Amino acid sequence: MANLNIDANAQNTYDAIVIGSGISGGWAAKELTGKGLRTLVLERGRDVRHVTDYPTTMMQPWEFDHRGQLTKEVKDANPIISKCYAFYEGSQQFFVKDAEHPYIQEKPFDWIRGYQVGGKSLMWARQTQRWSDFDFTGPARDGFAVDWPIRYADLAPWYSYVERFAGITGNKDGLDTLPDGEFLPPHEWNCVEKHFQKQVASKYKDRHVIMGRAAHITKPQPVHLQQGRGQCQHRTICERGCPYGGYFSSNSSTIPWAAKTGKMTLRPDSVVHSIIYDEKLGRATGVRIIDANTKQMKEYYARIIFLNAAALNSNLVLLNSTSNRFPNGLGNDSGVLGKYVAFHNYRAGISAQYDGNLDSTTDGRRPNSPYIPRFRNVHKQETDFLRGYAAGFSAGRSSRSNQEGIGADLKQNLLNPELGGWYVGSHMMGETIPKETNYVALDKAQKDPFGIPQLKISIAYDDNDEKMIKDYQEQMTEMFTAAGFTNIRVRDDHRNPGLDIHEMGGVRMGKDSKTSMLNKWNQLHAVKNVFVTDGSSMTSTSTQNPSLTYMAMSARSVDYAVKAMKKGLV
Amino acid sequence: MAMAAGGLISLPAWASNWTAETVGLTHNYLSSSQDELLANIAETIIPATDTPSAKELKVHQLIQKIVADCYDKPAQELFRNGLDAVDAQAQKTFGKPFREGDVAQRTALLTQFSQSAEPAQKEFYSLVKGLTIRGYLNSEYVMTNLTHYQMVPGYYHGCVPVVAKAVSPTK
Numbered sequence: 001m002a003n004l005n006i007d008a009n010a011q012n013t014y015d016a017i018v019i020g021s022g023i024s025g026g027w028a029a030k031e032l033t034g035k036g037l038r039t040l041v042l043e044r045g046r047d048v049r050h051v052t053d054y055p056t057t058m059m060q061p062w063e064f065d066h067r068g069q070l071t072k073e074v075k076d077a078n079p080i081i082s083k084c085y086a087f088y089e090g091s092q093q094f095f096v097k098d099a100e101h102p103y104i105q106e107k108p109f110d111w112i113r114g115y116q117v118g119g120k121s122l123m124w125a126r127q128t129q130r131w132s133d134f135d136f137t138g139p140a141r142d143g144f145a146v147d148w149p150i151r152y153a154d155l156a157p158w159y160s161y162v163e164r165f166a167g168i169t170g171n172k173d174g175l176d177t178l179p180d181g182e183f184l185p186p187h188e189w190n191c192v193e194k195h196f197q198k199q200v201a202s203k204y205k206d207r208h209v210i211m212g213r214a215a216h217i218t219k220p221q222p223v224h225l226q227q228g229r230g231q232c233q234h235r236t237i238c239e240r241g242c243p244y245g246g247y248f249s250s251n252s253s254t255i256p257w258a259a260k261t262g263k264m265t266l267r268p269d270s271v272v273h274s275i276i277y278d279e280k281l282g283r284a285t286g287v288r289i290i291d292a293n294t295k296q297m298k299e300y301y302a303r304i305i306f307l308n309a310a311a312l313n314s315n316l317v318l319l320n321s322t323s324n325r326f327p328n329g330l331g332n333d334s335g336v337l338g339k340y341v342a343f344h345n346y347r348a349g350i351s352a353q354y355d356g357n358l359d360s361t362t363d364g365r366r367p368n369s370p371y372i373p374r375f376r377n378v379h380k381q382e383t384d385f386l387r388g389y390a391a392g393f394s395a396g397r398s399s400r401s402n403q404e405g406i407g408a409d410l411k412q413n414l415l416n417p418e419l420g421g422w423y424v425g426s427h428m429m430g431e432t433i434p435k436e437t438n439y440v441a442l443d444k445a446q447k448d449p450f451g452i453p454q455l456k457i458s459i460a461y462d463d464n465d466e467k468m469i470k471d472y473q474e475q476m477t478e479m480f481t482a483a484g485f486t487n488i489r490v491r492d493d494h495r496n497p498g499l500d501i502h503e504m505g506g507v508r509m510g511k512d513s514k515t516s517m518l519n520k521w522n523q524l525h526a527v528k529n530v531f532v533t534d535g536s537s538m539t540s541t542s543t544q545n546p547s548l549t550y551m552a553m554s555a556r557s558v559d560y561a562v563k564a565m566k567k568g569l570v
Numbered sequence: 571m572a573m574a575a576g577g578l579i580s581l582p583a584w585a586s587n588w589t590a591e592t593v594g595l596t597h598n599y600l601s602s603s604q605d606e607l608l609a610n611i612a613e614t615i616i617p618a619t620d621t622p623s624a625k626e627l628k629v630h631q632l633i634q635k636i637v638a639d640c641y642d643k644p645a646q647e648l649f650r651n652g653l654d655a656v657d658a659q660a661q662k663t664f665g666k667p668f669r670e671g672d673v674a675q676r677t678a679l680l681t682q683f684s685q686s687a688e689p690a691q692k693e694f695y696s697l698v699k700g701l702t703i704r705g706y707l708n709s710e711y712v713m714t715n716l717t718h719y720q721m722v723p724g725y726y727h728g729c730v731p732v733v734a735k736a737v738s739p740t741k
Contacts, residue, residue, distance in 0.1 A: 062708055419732060
């Protein structure tokens with residue numbers, strides 16, 4: 001320990017520290033400050049304030065230098081991040097530049113990151129489905145990873161709690177595979193989506209097409225107005241930041257809410273190096289950061305620490321937090337830290353055309369689309385692969401202008417597009433099985449620009465994923481055929497892991513400290529005042545977009561941590 | 571014009587949009603004669619009718635910006651060489667530069683490029699035509715006055731009869 005004088009210590013001491021301000025860190029900050037704890041929020045990136053720091057949010061399409069297209073310079077300099085679907089001229093300011101934050105791909109992995117206050121909650125796809133017990137009991141039933149130490153019932157009230165605050169649109173569908181939540185009015189279907197829903201329902205008892213549940217305010221409630229957020233305007237340019245707070249982000253919701261308590265200190269440009277462990281006290285005492293601007297190391301102290309740096313970075317922080325007691329990373333008595341990382345398989349998709357409903361079309365834009373919850377291997381094992389996949393689905397009507405020819409006729413045609421037929425499409429979201437061989441580790445030699453060891457990522461698909469891709473393509477083809485869709489084409493884009501932006505695990509929860517890092521409260525088994533509630537804590541991945549579960553786990557874990565602290569247990 | 575939402579949102583100065591003038595000033599990608607030639611090609615593709623032409627909307631300046639910043643070297647060379655080839659061809663077929671040809675002559679020349687046996691000519695024309703269409707349809711004039719793009723208020727109607735397409739509500 002450095003010889004710090006008492007004054008400096010007092011100035012740098014808080015009740016709680018939250019590492020990261022993304023979707024889960026924002027929730028941890030809101031809950032901790034809401035319970036009266038003086039909380040320091042450390043964010044490695046720059047500050048991004050709601051509205052003020054959304055430079056492109058009110059720009060019209062014609063106001064972009066390249067009409068949204070990425071320049072060659074940006075693409076050449078950023079081969080990884082420019083693969084991300086949400087990365088374009090209007091949103092590039094919220095993504096990391098490849099060269100500034102290097103990592104090592106032992107196997108191909110596209111690591112998509114947003115380093116700023118709000119993290120990736122600014123540019124996320126906003127889909128928010130609950131997990132069900134089919135998901136939480138998965139590993140135990142199917143014999144992989146370890147048993148989850150929690151079940152749906154543990155999380156259900158917390159799902160409700162975060163849904164009400166965040167604002168989630170959805171329809172109560174009454175499905176056991178996808179529990180209903182506290183929903184604002186659902187988005188509207190179009191005719192062909194409705195047609196597909198009916199066809200699927202008539203042919204399959206256990207397959208459902210529902211409207212996606214998403215973090216959009218379709219009807220503001222008092223709690224949203226209190227946050228200064230209003231109704232979503234269907235601009236569908238969310239990844240630029242929303243001036244209305246129409247979708248949920250840390251920036252529009254949890255961070256300003258935490259700030260209003262007067263209990264939060266937000267420190268951007270603070271790259272966390274490690275968590276400080278005091279061997280005499282047997283607990284963590286604080287966090288070491290590198291100031292991104294000065295490159296100086298600083299220390300901050302607190303009674304409890306929430307680690308929410310995003311899945312792989314939370315692994316990195318723990319791996320880099322070594323001491324005599326924990327030579328292999330904080331809390332890593334089991335040796336599982338960094339291992340059993342999994343993700344979502346988004347490789348396959350399908351598209352087709354439909355010749356019906358030609359007397360109707362759609363008007364306007366919708367920031368959401370229908371969703372097909374998992375139907376494979378739900379109640380029993382029925383295929384030669386484990387687990388299953390959910391799918392996105394949507395239909396639209398093409399509008400094409402004839403671009404033949406030249407001159408006045410061409411101009412006339414361009415301004416009078418003709419309605420084409422309907423097109424339909426879907427993509428898979430497959431569960432991958434956590435394996436010891438899918439891991440992250442610190443590289444022994446190479447450091448990042450802050451002097452922190454680079455993360456080495458070794459993650460790949462396996463045979464189970466390949467079988468699942470094939471099954472998705474076959475089943476969707478069958479469902480599309482039954483619905484009368486034509487010109488059906490399946491695809492497998494062979495994208496690298498990582499591009500799903502749903503990497504999870506490495507700091508998994510479990511019942512047994514010999515095989516897991518965290519207990520049922522997202523608390524390190526071996527260090528009781530450190531909690532991890534982001535994607536790294538996930539024991540398995542299920543098929544749902546995970547952010548809502550991180551929010552619920554964060555709120556639940558803070559509730560436990562503060563109660564335990566008051567009882568003197570932490 | 572940026573719309574204010576629920577009160578005034580003032581944009582920081584650095585977020586101000588580009589105008590054809592600023593692009594022209596900051597980016598001398600083509601010589602002034604090539605610039606003029608490109609403008610005339612764009613005007614031939616999308617001429618003035620009761621509404622402005624691509625040239626009047628300065629679409630040619632956007633084309634240059636996109637080619638200069640977003641395309642690789644081979645495409646950029648194809649673009650420059652194609653411009654020269656247009657003038658060379660004009661001299662050959664109607665004995666004067668492209669800009670002095672009448673509409674029929676210009677149209678015939680570009681149509682010939684679109685069907686050319688020389689891949690470079692065909693690709694050049696297809697590149698310029700594609701960018702002209704894109705730049706035109708995405709211009710402020712067209713999006714504001716002709717196709718009525720509205721950032722807000724947004725809505726989604728899933729099943730609208732084709733015959734009586736709902737008119738976008740205006741505020």
